[in-house]
Every structure is written in structure tokens, then in C-alpha cells.
Amino acid sequence: MFASKKRAVLFKGKDYPVEVQEFKKPRLVKDQVLIRMHYAALNHRDLWVIKEQAQHFPDGIVLGSDGCGVIEDVGEDADPMLVGLEVVINPSLDWGDNPIVQGDRFRILGFPDNGTFSDYLAISKKYIFEKPEHLTFEESAAVPLSGLTAYRALFSKARLRSKEKVLITGIGGGAALWALQFAVAYQARVYVTSGSDEKIEKAKRLGALGGFNYKDPEWATKAQKETGGFDIIIDSAGGDQFNKLIELALPGGRIVNFGRTAGNITEVATRLLYWKQLSVLGTTMGTRDEFLSMLDFIEGRKIKPVIDQVYSIDQVNEAFQRMENSDQFGKIVLKIAR
Ligand SMILES: NC(=O)c1ccc[n+]([C@@H]2O[C@H](COP(=O)([O-])OP(=O)(O)OC[C@H]3O[C@@H](n4cnc5c(N)ncnc54)[C@H](OP(=O)(O)O)[C@@H]3O)[C@@H](O)[C@H]2O)c1
DSSP states (O other), X not given: OOSSSOEEEEEOOTTSOOEEEEOOOXXXXXXXXXXXXXXXXXXXXXXXXXXXXXXXXXXXXXXXSEEEEEEEEEOTTSOGGGTTOEEEEOOEEOOOSOTTSOOTTOEETTXXXXXXXXXXXXXXXXXXXXXXXXXXXXXXXXXXXXXXXXXXXXXXXXXXXXXXXXXXXXXXXXXXXXXXXXXXXXXXXXXXXXXXXXXXXXXXXXXXXXXXXXXXXXXXXXXXXXXXXXXXXXXXXXXXXXXXXXXXXXXXXXEEEOOOTTOSOOOOOHHHHHHTXXXXXXXXXXXXXXXXXXHHHHHHTXXXXXXXXXXEGGGHHHHHHHHHXXXXXXXXXXXXXX
């Protein structure tokens, strides 16, 4: 399909099908670089965009926050020596000056700015970083959004110390798996939850000490009995099980949330919250410094992402279906380069 033409996965609004369509090579301005994309990766955010953005975008917006490729051209304010560089992209755009919270101009690559599910991406040189040497293109594409979010959640927000007991919810997810790998590499004692016993077994092979199936109504009682509770809980689910996390947090514990895969939180045991002096911390993405630290952490410890499956860009809807069904264990990757 479009063998010599440029392609992109275009989103035109939630009432329109997401399709691979012909797409013009972007023109560069100022400090932008043109990246020939090799691989991209899905995030749950792409699904939220597809399901929730009601507005009609007649020209379409290119989806995708994660990706990796090679610089093919540069704008007038970018160094021509960058051509040929193999890069990953930081999708955290215009964070602002305050490391505590993003500013008003903050956006995430892939909506409303054109994203990575495309043969070509034009983006400011501020957001490109050399591809980690120990990773392939395919692996590098799986790093940015979920790696950054997990890194900030664990280190900047929860301030993980080695040997602490950590619980990570919904371990099949891309961000959850990065949190698992980072925490294990930092010598934390890590437990997980999942809706699948098979995924819990896979998590154990990555260093988790145990796991609990959140579909079992008794899972929290079992977790309490087996572990005695947790110093840190990294949650991307929210929903009506959040109260169980409050129950499972140790006195002085930190619960960090960055997602709502299971919907809004329905109940909070207020007495436990204050009596145990818990910190409930929200987080989103991260700063440029955190992106750099995350890449250093991955490179220093030679950590590789868990890749679930690789689809071709033409199979993007199958890829989304797999994510929608929560069938994946790890990152779902799109092959773009022909
Ligand atoms: N705020 C941010 O900056 C930010 C950044 C990254 C992600 N997020 C959010 O974090 C969530 C995960 O993102 P992702 O891209 O890693 O998603 P993903 O790869 O699609 O993973 C989602 C995972 O959620 C788990 N899950 C489903 N229902 C659950 C439930 N009732 N309780 C606990 N876990 C459940 C499943 O794990 P099992 O199959 O193991 O059950 C599934 O694999 C999404 O809501 C996303 O929007 C936010």
C-alpha cells in the first residue's frame, strides 16, 4: 500500500475510523529535524484519544507518542551534523520551567501535535536524544512515554529507596512493566497485580517476588497476609479497587497514580489515609531532565523493554484491539520502515 508514497495513521475524530493514509512529508521550520521513523509504539493514551476526542479534524492528526528513527534532514536552525543520527523522541512537549508540575503549554506528542505513527516526523531538536546503544530500533521505540512516566513515578514522586516493598498494579501494561524493571534494578522488593495469572508468572520471571489477581475478590487480603503491606504503590488503574491500595499501604506509605484504566476512584477510606499518614501523589509524564536520567538508568543497567508484539503499520487496528482487550504483556510496537 502506498509503496513509494508517505504514510501515516490518521485520526479524524472518534466517529471516524483510524486508518493508514497517504501523508505529505512535513516541511521543516527553524530548529526542527526530519526523522525517518523506523518503529513506533502504542500507549493507552492513543486509545483514550480515539475513544474520547469528539471534535472532527478533517485533515487528520497523526497518532503516536513513542518512536525511534534516523534524522534525514534539518531546518535552518539545526546543526546539519545531526543528519544520520539514530534517535528516540521525548514526547513530553513544552513542559515549562517548574519541575513539580507542567505548565499551560504542555502537550503530549501524538495529539494535538502530529505524532510518530508515520513515515516521517518533523520535531524540534529539543526533543531528540541518541538512541540507547544497547537497544535495537524496535526496542528503543518502546521506551519514551511509558519509561518516562514510570521513572518519574518511582524516583521523583515516590522517592524509592532500595529494599522497599513496592506494589505495581496491572502489570501487563507498558508503563507498569517499566516500573517493575526499574524497581527491580534498584533492588526493591516488588509485587504486582494482574487480571491474568499467566502475566503474574511472567512478571516473576522479570524479578517480581509475587503477584495477586485483582479479579479474585480476596486478592488484597491475600496480599496483606503474604507481604504485610507496601511502602510504595504504583497505580495506573484507579477505579473501585483503589481503596484496597489505601488498605495495603504501610504507615507513611506513598501511593502514586498516573492512570485510570479502571475508571474514576469511587471510594477512599479517609480515616486510613490520615491515620497512616499516607501520601497520594498524582503524576504525568516528566521533564527533560527526567527523560535524560531515565535513558541513563536504562543504559547504565542495560535494561531492555518488554515487547509484547510487533505489528506492521498497516495492522494498526489489530494492534489497538490487542491493547483494548488487555491481551498484551509489554509494549505493542509498530514497524514503520519498509
Ligand atoms: N498520566 C500519564 O502521563 C500516563 C502515562 C502513561 C500511562 N498512563 C495511563 O496509565 C494506564 C496504563 O497505560 P499503558 O500505556 O501502560 O497501558 P496498557 O499497556 O494498555 O496497559 C493497561 C493495563 O491495565 C491493566 N488493567 C486493566 N484493567 C485493570 C484493572 N481493573 N485493574 C488494574 N489493572 C488493570 C491491564 O493489566 P493486566 O493485563 O496485567 O491486568 C493492562 O495490561 C492508562 O490508563 C494510561 O492512560 C498515563
